[in-house]
Amino acid sequence: MSGPRTRGAVRAGQYLALLAYLAFLALPFLWLISTAFKPAPELGSLHPTWIPEDPTVANFRQAFAEQPLLRAAANSLAAALAAAVTAVVVATPMAYVTARRRGRLSAATTGWVVVSQAFPFVLVIIPLFLVLKNLQLINTLTGLVLVYVVWSLPFALWMLTGYVRALPAELEEAAAVDGAGRLRTLLSVTAPLLAPGIVATALFAFITAWNEFFFALVLLKTPEKQTLPVVLTHFLGAEGVADLGPLAAAAFLATLPSLVVFALIQRRITGGMLSGAVKS
Amino acid sequence: MTLLTTARRSGENAGGPAHRPAHRHRPTDHGAWFLVLPALIPILLLSVGPLLYGVVLAFTDAQSGRTRATQWVGTLNFRDLLHDTLFWESFRIGLVWAVGVTVPQFLLALGLALLLDQGLRLRWLARALAIIPWAMPEVVVGIMWRLVYHPDAGILNETLRDLGLGGGRDWLSGLATALPAVVLVGVWAGMPQTTVALLAGLQNTPRELHEAAALDGAGAWRRFRTVTWPALRPVALAITALNFIWNINAFALVYVLTGGGPGGRTRLPMLFAYEEAFRYGQFGYAAAMGCVLVAVISVLLAVHLASRLRGDE
Numbered sequence: 077m078s079g080p081r082t083r084g085a086v087r088a089g090q091y092l093a094l095l096a097y098l099a100f101l102a103l104p105f106l107w108l109i110s111t112a113f114k115p116a117p118e119l120g121s122l123h124p125t126w127i128p129e130d131p132t133v134a135n136f137r138q139a140f141a142e143q144p145l146l147r148a149a150a151n152s153l154a155a156a157l158a159a160a161v162t163a164v165v166v167a168t169p170m171a172y173v174t175a176r177r178r179g180r181l182s183a184a185t186t187g188w189v190v191v192s193q194a195f196p197f198v199l200v201i202i203p204l205f206l207v208l209k210n211l212q213l214i215n216t217l218t219g220l221v222l223v224y225v226v227w228s229l230p231f232a233l234w235m236l237t238g239y240v241r242a243l244p245a246e247l248e249e250a251a252a253v254d255g256a257g258r259l260r261t262l263l264s265v266t267a268p269l270l271a272p273g274i275v276a277t278a279l280f281a282f283i284t285a286w287n288e289f290f291f292a293l294v295l296l297k298t299p300e301k302q303t304l305p306v307v308l309t310h311f312l313g314a315e316g317v318a319d320l321g322p323l324a325a326a327a328f329l330a331t332l333p334s335l336v337v338f339a340l341i342q343r344r345i346t347g348g349m350l351s352g353a354v355k356s
Numbered sequence: 357m358t359l360l361t362t363a364r365r366s367g368e369n370a371g372g373p374a375h376r377p378a379h380r381h382r383p384t385d386h387g388a389w390f391l392v393l394p395a396l397i398p399i400l401l402l403s404v405g406p407l408l409y410g411v412v413l414a415f416t417d418a419q420s421g422r423t424r425a426t427q428w429v430g431t432l433n434f435r436d437l438l439h440d441t442l443f444w445e446s447f448r449i450g451l452v453w454a455v456g457v458t459v460p461q462f463l464l465a466l467g468l469a470l471l472l473d474q475g476l477r478l479r480w481l482a483r484a485l486a487i488i489p490w491a492m493p494e495v496v497v498g499i500m501w502r503l504v505y506h507p508d509a510g511i512l513n514e515t516l517r518d519l520g521l522g523g524g525r526d527w528l529s530g531l532a533t534a535l536p537a538v539v540l541v542g543v544w545a546g547m548p549q550t551t552v553a554l555l556a557g558l559q560n561t562p563r564e565l566h567e568a569a570a571l572d573g574a575g576a577w578r579r580f581r582t583v584t585w586p587a588l589r590p591v592a593l594a595i596t597a598l599n600f601i602w603n604i605n606a607f608a609l610v611y612v613l614t615g616g617g618p619g620g621r622t623r624l625p626m627l628f629a630y631e632e633a634f635r636y637g638q639f640g641y642a643a644a645m646g647c648v649l650v651a652v653i654s655v656l657l658a659v660h661l662a663s664r665l666r667g668d669e
Contacts, residue, residue: 094471094478097464101485104544107511108500124514166398169391177388192403194601194653198629199646202413202639203406226402229395258387287493289608294634305495309612312499320509327499331492338491342483 111324112136119320135321136329139311142322144299145329148307155217155292155303156285159224160278163232166225168274171236172266176245185237189230201294208295215297223291228281235280239273240266276344283334304330413643420637433644443645445620446628447652452535453610453624454603457542462596464543465550470580472551473558486548494545498612501541502528528614534621538613542603550595557591558584597660601653625649 106126111119113131118124139145174182204223205214213219243266251261289305296302299310308330311323414433418426437443472479489497504512507526516522527537561584569579607626610616616623616631625645633642 090471090474090476091478093467094476094482097468097471098478098482098485100544101482101488101547103511104500104504105488107504108496111503111509119509122508123517124509124511126511166394170395173388173391181388181392188399188404193598194650194657195407196605196626196629196646196649196653197607198626198633198642199410199650200403200406202633202643202646203409204402206418206639207402207406207409222398222402226398229399229403233395283491287491287495289493289495289611290630293611294630305493305608308493308495308499312502312612320503320506323499324503327496331496334491334493335487338487339484342487 108324108328111320112328113325114321116321135325139322139326139329143307143310143326145304145307145326147300148302148304149330151217151301152286152304155220155224156282158217158221159228159285160282162221162225163228163281164236164274164278167229167232167236167277168270171233172240172262174233175237175240185233189234192230197290201291205294214295215301217296217301220292220295220303223295224281224285224288227288227291228284231284232277232281235277236270236273239270239277242273243269272344276341279337279341283337286334410643411647413640414647415644416640418639418643420634420639422637426640429640433641434648436641437644437648442620443625443628446623446625447648449535449621449623450604450625453539453542453606453622454600456535456539457546457603457606458596458599460539461543461546461550461599462592465547465554466592468547468551469554469558472555486551488548489545490548492545494608495612497541497545498609501537501544502613505537529618531618531621534614534618538610538622541609541613542606545609546599546602550599553591553595554588557588561587593660597657600656604649604653 110126110128112135113133114124114128115130115132115134118129170185174185208214208219208222211219213222247265247269248261251265252258256264287305288303289309292303292306293309296306299307308323308326311319311326415428415430416426417429417432468482472482492500504510505527507513507524512527513524517524525533527533565583566579569583574582604624605626606624607630610622610624611627611630614622616627629642629645629649632638632645
């Protein structure tokens with residue numbers, strides 16, 4: 077058996093390893109923040125420092141002046157909200173059926189959820205591009221939202237099915253015994269209990285759409301229609317050292333909504349993923 | 357807008373073939389189908405349909421902006437692909453990238469999950485920090501690491517200079533360093549999901565067995581191998597399979613970091629197909645690439661699942 081001294085050494089080693097992990101996870105992000113607040117001369121310095129010597133918000137002002145960030149953010153917000161709301165409205169009833177009835181339909185849904193993870197997007201995006209072109213939906217947020225809804229459905233179904241399974245079916249049966257109709261039971265018993273799960277799923281779909289890049293890159297052509305990630309890439313290219321500041325500032329701002337929303341739902345997301353995984 | 361479109365489509369399709377199996381299967385329950393249709397129709401129209409259409413396109417000479425009608429070309433695209441050394445090079449890079457990201461991602465995440473399972477003091481901080489890579493837009497992750505790797509203003513070279521390890525490398529433009537540099541970013545970006553999944557798996561392992569093994573004098577490694585790993589194995593297999601698929605389909609990260617350069621050293625299959633389809637307009641050829649990718653992924657998955665089933669016996 078190990079004595080107290082070796083145990084102490086093991087603990088110390090564990091803390092050291094944990095600190096190394098924390099540094100690996102956090103330092104790149106801290107560097108992004110640091111760069112965002114550095115004035116141009118400091119960015120050109122041969123010996124960059126972690127903490128800006130003369131912090132400034134000039135980079136943020138310049139970022140807004142260089143690229144239409146506000147409009148891009150508005151586009152992203154509109155697309156992500158529409159996609160998230162539509163996805164849960166469509167997915168919740170299906171998830172309910174999948175969770176409550178075992179049969180061919182449930183098996184097919186689960187199968188599709190798994191298979192859809194393996195799609196190379198390029199095989200799907202070319203036909204989608206042609207279909208949306210025929211519908212005159214290329215270079216429109218509507219077209220993008222349609223793609224986002226379908227794209228976030230597998231995960232939404234997965235999570236929501238897990239949440240429905242976690243609700244005891246006896247509650248609904250009890251309501252039925254008390255004489256409540258089927259619709260009434262769904263609306264007054266199931267829906268309120270499911271609401272937190274629905275909100276978490278919608279927020280996750282929101283983040284996914286807010287962060288998405290590939291479909292937006294292919295489907296949106298004119299700068300006025302483009303979403304935030306696409307506009308951010310306009311900062312790239314032949315960047316001089318002086319342009320790094322605005323780039324970092326814009327990238328930092330684009331991350332904040334996702335971080336805030338994700339922090340709110342993190343526990344629910346991990347819980348939902350697992351209940352879906354464990355019980356299916 | 358979307359709702360309207362969906363509703364109109366569901367109207368058009370009501371009474372379609374989708375209804376019939378339900379009738380045969382469970383003659384009394386129409387309600388279930390009304391609940392399922394709103395999701396089923398977009399799935400069929402915008403996911404299953406395009407997938408099949410994509411496979412069909414692979415056998416045509418479809419190009420963007422062409423006035424002449426698209427024609428069947430049989431397996432011509434696939435025969436061309438066989439001799440396309442650039443594609444196979446990109447394919448090789450894709451495999452190196454996917455394995456090079458998935459394996460360290462798994463090992464590092466396993467280490468972190470085991471640490472977090474020990475009840476150390478800084479768990480809350482690790483949880484909070486793990487959110488960052490997970491929630492960040494991939495484009496921002498790419499931009500952020502470009503700043504870290506930047507030859508002059510980047511912190512990596514500065515740190516190396518301070519440590520006296522040389523420096524002044526241009527990591528993302530160097531022929532030898534570009535792929536390892538983007539692989540590191542891939543590992544960073546995917547670690548949190550993997551850690552969370554593994555941590556959940558760990559928390560399902562039977563505590564009593566652990567304690568019993570410890571009482572019997574089993575060391576940490578033996579306890580891990582005989583108690584923890586068997587319980588963790590299904591989760592580990594599932595998450596590595598998913599990670600591999602996600603990694604081989606990766607696009608945004610590398611698009612932002614290197615755009616596929618230098619000299620194609622980081623041109624993942626997705627970037628290659630994207631350029632083929634949307635820069636050169638070769639829809640048919642790009643669709644054929646997509647088919648090859650699907651086929652390879654399916655084979656790898658089948659092998660993976662088979663080994664998993666064998667392991668369970």
